[in-house]
Amino acid sequence: MRKKVIWLIPLVLLLAAGIAAYYFHSLKPPAPPISEAERARIHLMPLPAALKLGKGALPLQGRPRWKWAKTPTARLEGAARRLEQAWAQQVALDSAAAGFEIKLDWQKVGGEWPQAGMDESYSLRIGRSGITLRAAETWGVLRGMESLAQLLQQQEGQWSLPFCRIKDKPRFAWRGLMLDVVRHWMPKEVVLRTLDGMAAVKMNVLHLHLTDDQGFRLECRTFPKLHQVGASGQYYSQADMREIIEYAADRGIRILPEFDMPGHTGSWLAAYPGLAGSPGPHKIVRTYGMVTAAMNPARDSTYEFLRTFLGEMATLFPDSCIHTGGDEVRPQAWEGNEEIRSWMQAQQLADWQGVQAWFNRRIHGILDTLGKKMVGWEEIMYPTLPRQGTIVQSWLSHSSLFRAAAAGFQGVLSHGWYLDHKLPAKDLYAVDPMQVKGGLNIRPDSLWRTYQLEMMVRGEVLEAALTLFGQGDSLRGVWSMMENLVGIPQVNQQGNQLSFEMEGPMGKVQFEGEIQGREIQGRISLAFLSFDVKGRQSGGPDIAGSRPPAIEPVPVLDEAGRRRILGGEACMWSEVVNAETVDSRIWPRSAAVAEKLWSPASLTQNTDDMYRRLEALSASLTRLGLTHESYRLPLLRRIAPNSPDLAALETLVEVLEETKYYQRLGGLMGTSMDAPLESLADAAAPESRTARLFQQQVEAFLADSTHQRAQKQLLRSMRLWEANHRPFLSTIQQNPHLAPYESLSKSLSVIAHIGIKAVHALANGQPLQPDEHSYNQQMLELARKPVMGAELAVVDAIEQLVQAAEAIKPE
Numbered sequence: 001m002r003k004k005v006i007w008l009i010p011l012v013l014l015l016a017a018g019i020a021a022y023y024f025h026s027l028k029p030p031a032p033p034i035s036e037a038e039r040a041r042i043h044l045m046p047l048p049a050a051l052k053l054g055k056g057a058l059p060l061q062g063r064p065r066w067k068w069a070k071t072p073t074a075r076l077e078g079a080a081r082r083l084e085q086a087w088a089q090q091v092a093l094d095s096a097a098a099g100f101e102i103k104l105d106w107q108k109v110g111g112e113w114p115q116a117g118m119d120e121s122y123s124l125r126i127g128r129s130g131i132t133l134r135a136a137e138t139w140g141v142l143r144g145m146e147s148l149a150q151l152l153q154q155q156e157g158q159w160s161l162p163f164c165r166i167k168d169k170p171r172f173a174w175r176g177l178m179l180d181v182v183r184h185w186m187p188k189e190v191v192l193r194t195l196d197g198m199a200a201v202k203m204n205v206l207h208l209h210l211t212d213d214q215g216f217r218l219e220c221r222t223f224p225k226l227h228q229v230g231a232s233g234q235y236y237s238q239a240d241m242r243e244i245i246e247y248a249a250d251r252g253i254r255i256l257p258e259f260d261m262p263g264h265t266g267s268w269l270a271a272y273p274g275l276a277g278s279p280g281p282h283k284i285v286r287t288y289g290m291v292t293a294a295m296n297p298a299r300d301s302t303y304e305f306l307r308t309f310l311g312e313m314a315t316l317f318p319d320s321c322i323h324t325g326g327d328e329v330r331p332q333a334w335e336g337n338e339e340i341r342s343w344m345q346a347q348q349l350a351d352w353q354g355v356q357a358w359f360n361r362r363i364h365g366i367l368d369t370l371g372k373k374m375v376g377w378e379e380i381m382y383p384t385l386p387r388q389g390t391i392v393q394s395w396l397s398h399s400s401l402f403r404a405a406a407a408g409f410q411g412v413l414s415h416g417w418y419l420d421h422k423l424p425a426k427d428l429y430a431v432d433p434m435q436v437k438g439g440l441n442i443r444p445d446s447l448w449r450t451y452q453l454e455m456m457v458r459g460e461v462l463e464a465a466l467t468l469f470g471q472g473d474s475l476r477g478v479w480s481m482m483e484n485l486v487g488i489p490q491v492n493q494q495g496n497q498l499s500f501e502m503e504g505p506m507g508k509v510q511f512e513g514e515i516q517g518r519e520i521q522g523r524i525s526l527a528f529l530s531f532d533v534k535g536r537q538s539g540g541p542d543i544a545g546s547r548p549p550a551i552e553p554v555p556v557l558d559e560a561g562r563r564r565i566l567g568g569e570a571c572m573w574s575e576v577v578n579a580e581t582v583d584s585r586i587w588p589r590s591a592a593v594a595e596k597l598w599s600p601a602s603l604t605q606n607t608d609d610m611y612r613r614l615e616a617l618s619a620s621l622t623r624l625g626l627t628h629e630s631y632r633l634p635l636l637r638r639i640a641p642n643s644p645d646l647a648a649l650e651t652l653v654e655v656l657e658e659t660k661y662y663q664r665l666g667g668l669m670g671t672s673m674d675a676p677l678e679s680l681a682d683a684a685a686p687e688s689r690t691a692r693l694f695q696q697q698v699e700a701f702l703a704d705s706t707h708q709r710a711q712k713q714l715l716r717s718m719r720l721w722e723a724n725h726r727p728f729l730s731t732i733q734q735n736p737h738l739a740p741y742e743s744l745s746k747s748l749s750v751i752a753h754i755g756i757k758a759v760h761a762l763a764n765g766q767p768l769q770p771d772e773h774s775y776n777q778q779m780l781e782l783a784r785k786p787v788m789g790a791e792l793a794v795v796d797a798i799e800q801l802v803q804a805a806e807a808i809k810p811e
Contacts, residue, residue, distance in 0.1 A: 032602055032603065033048075033049055033050035033051070033600060033602070033603065034047060034048070034050065034051045034603060038051060038052070038053045039051075039603075039606075039609060040609070041053060041162065042151065042153075042162070042613075043150060043153070043612075043613050043616035043617070044147060044150050044151065044613065045150070045201060045591050045594075045595055045610075045613045045614065045616075045617045046201060046202055046591075046594055046595035046597075046598035046599045047595060047598075047599040047600075047603045047604075047613075048147065048166045048167070048168035048599070049167060049168045049169050049171075049599070049600055050166065050167045050168070051164060051165070051166050052164060052165045053162055053163065053164045054126075054127070054162070054163030054164060054165070055163065056128070056162075056163045057155065057158075057160035057161060057162045057163060058100055058126055058127070058128070058130070058131070058160055058161045058162075058163065059158055059159070059160045060087060060091050060093070060099075060100075060152065060159045060160055060161065061091075061093070061094050061097040061099065062093060062094050062095065062096070062097030062098050062099035063084065063093050063095065063099045064084065064099040064100055064101070064102045064131075065098075065099055065100070065101045065102065066080055066102050066104070067101055067102065067103045067104070068104055069103070069104060069105035069106075070105070070106070072104070073109060073138055075138065075142070075249065075250050076104070076138055076141055076142075078250050079141070079142050079145045079250070079251075080145070082145075083145045083148060083149055086149040086152075086620075086623070086624075087149070087152055089623045090152060090154075090159065090623075091152070091159040100130040100131065101129070101130035101131070102130060102131045102132075102133065103130065103131065103132045103133070104133050104134075104141060105132075105133075105134045105135075106134070106135045106136065106137060106138050106140065106141055107135075107136050107137065108136070108137055108138075109137065109138050110136075110137030110138050110139050112249075112318075113249050113254075113318040113319070114139060114204060114248075114249055114252050114253060114254045115254065115319065115320055116173060116174070116254070116320055116321070116566075117173060118137060118139045118173075118204075118252075119135075119136040119137040119139060119140060120137075120139045120140050120142075120143050120169065120170050120202075120204070120252070121135065121136055121140050121167075121168065121169035121170075122134065122135040122136075122140035122141060122143055122144035122166075122168055122169075123135075123144075123165075123166065123167050123168070124144050124147060124148070124164070124165070124166040124168070125164075125165050125166075126151070126161050126162065126163055126164050126165075127163055128163075131148070131161070133145070133148070139252045142199075142251065142252040143168065143202055143252065144166075144168070146199060146200055146201075146202060147166065147168065148161070149200070149620070150200075150616075150617070150620065151164070170202070170597070170598045171597060171598060171599060171600060171601070172433065172565075172566060172567030172568065172597045172598070173204075173566055173567055174204075174205055174412050174566040174567030174568065174569070174597075175202065175203045175204050175205065175567050175568070175594060175597040175598060176203060176204070176205030176206065176207050176256070176412065176567070176568065176569035176570070177194070177198055177203055177205070177206055177207065177569060177570050177571075177572065177586070177590060178207040178208075178209060178258075178414070178569050178570070178571040178572060179191070179194060179206065179207070179208055179209065179572050179574075179582075179586075180209040180212075180571075180572060180573045180574040180575075181208060181209060181210060181217050181574070182209060182210065182211065182212040182214050182215045182216075182217055182267075182574070183212065183214050183215075183573065183574040183575045183673060184574040184575075184577060184578040184579070184582075184673070184677075185215070185217070185234040185578075185579065186574065186579055186582060187234075187579055188236060188240050188243070188244065190579050190582060190583075191206075191208070191244055192244065192247055193583070193624070193625050193626055193627075194206065194583075194586065195244075195247055195248050195251055195253055196251070196624045196625060196626070197583075197586070197587055197590070197621050197624060197626050198251070198253055198590075198594075199251035199252065199253060200617070200620060200621060200624060201590070201591045201594035201595070201598075201617070202594060202598050203253065203590075203594050203597075204252055204253050204254060205253065205254045205256055205569065206248055206253055206254070206255055206256065207256040207258060207323060207569055208255065208256070208257055208258060209258045209260070209573075210236075210257055210258055210259060211230075211258070211259050211260055211264070211265070211267060211268065212260055212264045212266070212267065213264055213265070213266030213267060213284075213285050213291040213293070214266070214267065214284065214285060214286055214673060215230050215231055215232070215234070215235075215267050215284065216229075216230030216231055216235065216267040216268065216271070217230075217231055217234065217235045217236060218235055218236050218238075218241060218257070219235060219236065219237045219238050219241075220309065220312065221238070221312060222308050222309060222312050223271070223272065223305070223308075223309060225271040225272065226267070226268065226271050226272070226309075228271070229267070229270050229271040229284070230267035230268070230270060230271055230284060231267075232284075238316055241255075241316060241317075242316070245317065245318065254319045255317060255319060256319055256321055256322075256323055256375065257313060257317050257319075257322060257323065258322075258323035258324070258325055258375075259309075259310075259313065259322070259323070259324060259325065260324070260325030260326075260327070261295055261306070261324055261325055261326070261359075261363070262277075262294045262295035262297060262326075262329055262356065262359050263292075263293075263294045263295075263325070263326075263327070263328055263329035263330065263333065264291075264325055264327070264328065265293065265294060265295055266282060266283075266284065266285055266291045266293050267284055268295070269282035269293055269295070270282045270283050270284050272305070274301065275295050275296060275302055275305060276293060276294075276295065276296060277293070277294050277295060277296040277297065277298075277333050277334045277337055277340055278292075278293055278294075278333055278334070278336065278337060280293075286672060286673045286674050287670060287671060287672055287673060288575065288665065288668045288669045288670060288671055288673055289669050289670060290330075292330040292332045292333050293333055294329055294330065294333035294334065295359070296337070296339075296340065297334075297340065297343075297355055297356070297358060297359040297362075298337075298339055298340045298343035298344075299339075303362050303363075303366065306363065306366060307366050310322065310363075310366055310367060310370060310372075311370060314367075314370040314371070314372055320371075320372060320373055321372060321373045321374075321375050321391065322367055322372045322373075322374065322375065323375040323376065323393075324360075324363050324367075324374055324375070324376050324380075325376060325377060326356070326360060326376035326377050326379050326380035327376075327377035327378075327379050327395070328379070329352075329356050329379065331352040334352060334355065335352075340355070353382070354382075356379070356380075356382075357380075357382035357384055357385060360374075360376065360380045360382065360385055361384060361385060361386075364385060364386055364389065364390060367389070368386075368389055372389075373389045373390065373391060374389060374390050374391070375390075375391040375392075375393060375412075376390075376391075376392065376393065377392075377393050377395055378392055378393065378394045378395060378396055378397075378400045378401075378404070380392065381400070381403070381404055381407070381409060383407075385409075387407070387408035387409055390409055390410070391409070391410045391411065391412065391566065392404040392409045392410070392411040392412075393411070393412050393413075393414055393569065394411055394412070394413050394414060394415050395414045395415050395418070395571070396415065397415055398413065398415045398416060398431075398436045398437070399436050399554045400415075401413050401415070401433065401436075401565060402436055402554050402555050402557060402561075403554075403555060404564075405555075405557055405561040405562070405564040405565050406555035406557060406561050408564070409564065410564045410565075410566055411564060411565055411566065412433075412565075412566050412567055412568050412569055413431075413433040413565070413567070413568035413569075414568060414569050414570070414571050415431075416428070416430075416431035417431060417568060417569065417570040417571060417593050418570075418571050418573070419570050419571060419572045419585055419586055419589065419590065419686075420571070420572060420573040420574075420575070420576070420577070420585065421660060421661050421662075422585070422657065422658050422659070422660050422661075422686035422687070423660060423686070423687075424589075424686075424687040424692070425588070425589045425591075425592040425610070425611065425614060425687060426592075426607045426610075426611075428570070428589055428590075428592045428593050428596075429592040429593075429595070429596060429604065429607055429610055430607075431568075431593075431596065432596060432601060432604075433565050433567065433568050433596075433597075434562065434565065434601070436554045442469065442476055442477070442478050442487040442488070442489070442551060443469070443476075444469055444548060444551055445469035445470045445474075446541070447469065447470055447471055447541070448467060448468065448469050448539070448540060448541070448548045449467070449468050449537055449539065449540040450465055450466070450467040450468075450537065450538050450539035450540065450546070450548065450549065451465065451466045451467075451468075451520045451535045451536065451537050451538065452465055452535050452536060452538040453465060453466055453520070453533050453534070453535035454533070454534055454535060455524065455531045455532070455533050456531060456532050462481070463481070464479065464480060464481040464533075465479075465480040465481070465538075465549070466478075466479055466480075466520075466535075467480070467539070467548060467549050468491060469548075475490070475491040475492070475493055476488055476489055476490060476491055477491045477500065478549060478551060479502055479509075480549060485549070485551065486502050486503070486509075487502070488500050488501075488502045493515075496514045496515050496516060497512075497513075497514050498511070498512075498513050498514060498515055498520070498522065499511060499512045499513075508526075509524060509525070509526050510524070510525045510526075511523070511524045511525075511533070512525075513533065518536055518537040519534075519535075519536055519537075520533075520534065520535050520536070520537070521533065521534040521535070522534075526661070526662075567597050568593070568596075568597055570586075570590050570593040572585060572586050575665050575668075575673070576658075576664055576665055576668070576677065576681075576682075576789075577677070578677050580627075580631055580635065580677070581631060581635075581677060581682050583626050583627040583628040583631065584627070584628040584629075584631055584632075584685060584686070585686055586628070587618070587621050587626050587628040588614050588617055588618040588621060588628065589686065589687065591614060591617050592610060592614070595610065611692070632653070632683050633646075633650075635678065635682060635683050636649055636650065636653065636683055638678055639678055639679070639680065639683065639735075639738070640731055640734070640735045640738065641735070642734040642735050643731050643734045643735060645727075646731075647727065648724055648727035648728040648730070648731050649728065649731050649738075651720060651721070651724045651728075652680075652724060652728060652741070652744065652745055652748065653680055653683050653684055654688065654689075654690040655688055655690050655691055655694075655721065655748065655792060655793055655794050656680060656681075656683075656684035656685075656688065656744070656790045656791065656792060656793060657684050657685060657686060657687065657688050657691070657790070657791060657793040658681045658682075658684050658685075658686055658789055658790060658791075659681070659786045659789050659790065659791050663786065663789070664681060664789030667788075667789065679788055679789065679790070680738075680741055680787075680788070680790045681788060681789030681790040684790050688793040688794075690717075690793075690794075691793035691794045691797070694714070694717055694794055694797055695794075695796075695797045697710040697713050697714050697717075698710075698714065698797045698798075698800055698801060699800075701714055701759070701762075701801075702762075702800065702801075702804055707759075707762045707763045708763070711759060711763060714755075714759055714801075715756060715759060717752075718752040718753075718755045718756050718759075718798075719752070719756065721748045721749060721752035721794075722749050722752040722753050722756065723749075724745065724748065724749065725745045725746055725748070725749035728742075728745040729742070729745075740787055740788055741787055741788070741790070743782075743785070743787060744783075744787050744790065744791075744792060747779070747782055747783035747785075747792060748783070748792055748794075750779050750783070751779055751780060751783045751792075751794075751795060751798050752798070754776050754779060754780075754798065754802060755798040755801050755802070757805075758798075758801040758802045758804070758805035759801060759805075761805040761808065762801070762804055762805050762808065765808060765810065766808065766810060767805060767806060767807070767808035767809070767810060768802065768805045768806050768808075770806075773806060776802050780795055780798070780799050780802070783795045
């Protein structure tokens with residue numbers, strides 16, 4: 001028996017070794033392409049697909065020596081000059097010193113213009129002998145040069161590039177930024193510097209929203225009244241646009257033009273009223289609000305006009321795609337037109353959505369004959385629209401991207417990446433095109449009732465539907481509006497009173513109302529906007545012929561469906577930004593989107609590290625000429641022209657943020673869009689760096705059981721805020737128009753005082769007095785109230801201190 005056991009030992013060991021080998025090669029999760037230790041040593045953004053750092057660094061002293069494996073294109077030579085200029089901004093290069101060698105090679109040029117599907121992969125090696133950069137196409141060489149620009153770092157007074165090996169390629173082929181140049185005019189210089197920022201973070205599609213109700217921003221030679229009537233002199237000539245296209249191509253960026261149709265066409269109709277589906281009169285509207293006018297889909301002359309127009313634009317823009325909008329078409333634009341109604345009957349179109357689908361099919365056919373693909377917002381998605389040559393841009397919901405892909409359409413994501421919502425970079429970083437968060441998961445029930453609702457928004461009726469399932473504690477619901485469904489996990493009904501909250505595309509929505517018989521009425525609130533709602537029950541088990549809404553879960557995509565998701569775009573709508581402030585709304589937050597679209601998903605989960613690298617990137621963008629940091633002081637000087645000392649105003653503005661989503665826009669409805677944007681909301685950042693760092697310090701302080709960590713920094717900040725109110729009152733005396741902001745300044749002083757007391761209480765282990773609770777809460781809530789589109793960004797962090805101090809249990 002002992003001999004048998006001895007004989008089995010090597011067999012068991014061999015088997016164990018085999019199991020271990022199988023585990024390490026097959027089951028064990030692969031090592032991350034960049035280790036935590038290595039990513040902590042670099043500031044690259046976006047992170048490359050794989051990186052391995054070596055020991056040592058290549059010093060940068062003299063001008064580099066370029067060694068081209070092939071004759072370089074003009075675009076490559078330009079990129080080389082830009083790289084040298086970027087380094088020279090940080091290092092005084094010695095013209096007499098011998099620089100290191102940069103070897104560059106690529107397999108093919110990859111076309112005259114950047115296009116969908118271009119190969120942007122590259123490999124990079126930095127060692128003692130110099131730098132070697134290789135790529136499949138010249139577009140990859142451009143991306144590698146951007147990485148070289150960011151790898152430069154200073155250690156012990158020496159500027160150098162770390163020894164490393166990089167293999168890099170984008171996760172998604174479509175990594176875009178949409179810039180609205182209509183609502184507020186963005187001169188050519190703004191567009192060019194935006195392209196510089198995009199190139200730095202490896203974005204490759206600039207989507208220009210060129211036409212809307214408020215203006216037409218591009219020269220049209222076949223129909224010149226479009227820009228003559230629609231632009232007030234503020235438009236891009238075709239020579240300007242060719243310069244923009246060339247400038248973008250030099251940086252490997254596509255220009256995607258958008259000509260919104262059939263809705264959002266007020267500027268078209270003002271110039272050519274014969275295109276309209278309603279009698280008018282039609283004029284350029286430069287006030288905040290909704291315009292319902294749309295093109296006439298029933299006339300062949302509409303399509304002949306657009307065929308000629310799009311033919312001209314197809315010649316101007318070399319990209320394979322043209323964006324035709326297709327969003328927010330209001331049926332009111334067509335309902336009163338008997339010509340359109342008769343045409344609907346002749347074409348057997350059942351509803352207004354079918355009318356728009358017919359229009360989009362005709363436009364798709366025109367673009368197809370021009371050799372262009374059609375891109376449109378998600379409302380264009382319809383069963384009869386050809387899948388081939390159509391790209392759907394999802395903005396109302398993330399799930400619509402999955403529905404589009406499952407239906408055979410290619411798609412790009414913008415939902416969650418609206419920069420004009422002013423959400424922090426961490427929220428943008430949490431969005432991933434391949435993961436739908438908060439998908440509809442409301443379980444239907446045999447007990448159900450549907451109410452058709454009407455909301456009055458600035459005199460216009462918007463339709464929605466509310467379906468309730470279950471009863472009592474299990475009452476839940478689904479809100480339906482503009483073909484999107486939002487789940488309501490919990491609905492409260494006490495007698496006739498009904499209330500609920502839901503997370504809509506624009507933030508938390510609240511409803512309070514009452515039900516009387518089959519009638520429902522109430523008020524719906526989004527942040528500081530609220531609207532009257534009324535309606536009537538239209539469905540339920542006791543209403544013959546009615547059916548509950550079909551609740552369709554987010555589809556599970558197969559590999560082919562996943563490949564149809566091309567990437568995404570951050571969107572910068574310009575209702576409340578102008579050429580002076582737009583950089584601060586795009587940068588540096590857009591870099592978080594750029595990284596989600598370029599880097600492997602496994603590398604984009606660490607928010608703290610993202611912010612660390614975002615700091616370095618922000619400084620790099622400033623050196624490129626972006627004005628997201630430098631614009632504020634000149635603006636404050638105009639806001640407070642009678643104050644020689646702006647210190648108090650700057651201290652307040654540094655802890656302000658512009659209100660989120662459409663809170664500020666809602667307060668501007670009906671006012672002129674041409675009024676100056678010169679308020680503290682414009683000077684405030686969408687994400688306060690001061691508030692974010694303060695939040696980090698609060699978390700560090702509370703995580704330390706001794707409450708010593710970050711205590712000095714917290715007290716220093718709050719003492720500054722507490723004392724700032726008195727000098728700010730002097731600023732108001734010098735500039736009386738700033739009086740509305742006195743409440744914000746006073747609230748900051750008061751809650752800072754409360755926060756100081758909370759820090760001392762925690763440090764001493766003595767709780768705040770119970771009788772202070774009501775006052776503290778009242779002051780914190782008062783501090784949350786925005787003023788003219790600006791709000792304090794440190795309230796939540798100070799409340800965390802207060803809650804922790806109130807929860808102390810004295811020994």
